[in-house]
Amino acid sequence: MIYDEGWGEAKAIESCTVWADQDFVTVTCAAHAVDYLDELSRAIWPNGGRAVTLQVGQWPDLENAPLRISMDYDAGRAAVRWVPDGGWGVEPNVAPHHEDLHVLVDSHEPVETIAACKARVTPGGVRRAMWEYATTGQRPSSLEWRAELDV
Helix, strand or coil, X not given: CCCCCCCCCCCCCCCEEEEECCEEEEECCHHHHHHHHHHHHCCCCCXXXXXXXXXXXXXXXXXXXXXXXXXXXXXXXXXXXXXXXXXXXXXXXXXXXXXXXXXXXXXXXXXEEECHHHCCECHHHHHHHHHHHHHHCCCCCCCEEECCCCC
């Protein structure tokens, strides 16, 4: 896929791993990371929906993956969390979603409910955040970060 988003060159960090439910893929550049994200957007998960939580970090350290994206593709919203400091990502000029998100984290567990006030990132914002993390290994700067998001 060709990216003409104005995000810059698809530089690679050493690699990063994206976990989704019981699956994972290790990507070696930002373009591959965004391609995988786009592939996941078309998947129907075991709960029957297109809502899943992705954890992005360094293999094999799932427990310390710093970027957590809970995306409901049908609702067109995501909650993005930077785990090391607990910050919530907010895409500029995006209001909270009108209803909670119900996302699959693990197909062996019930779906997780994410409060609507935390769903402040669009699919395009998620793609940009994934691109940035895969390029830098750092917290995406395209989002504003807040300690708490309330109603």
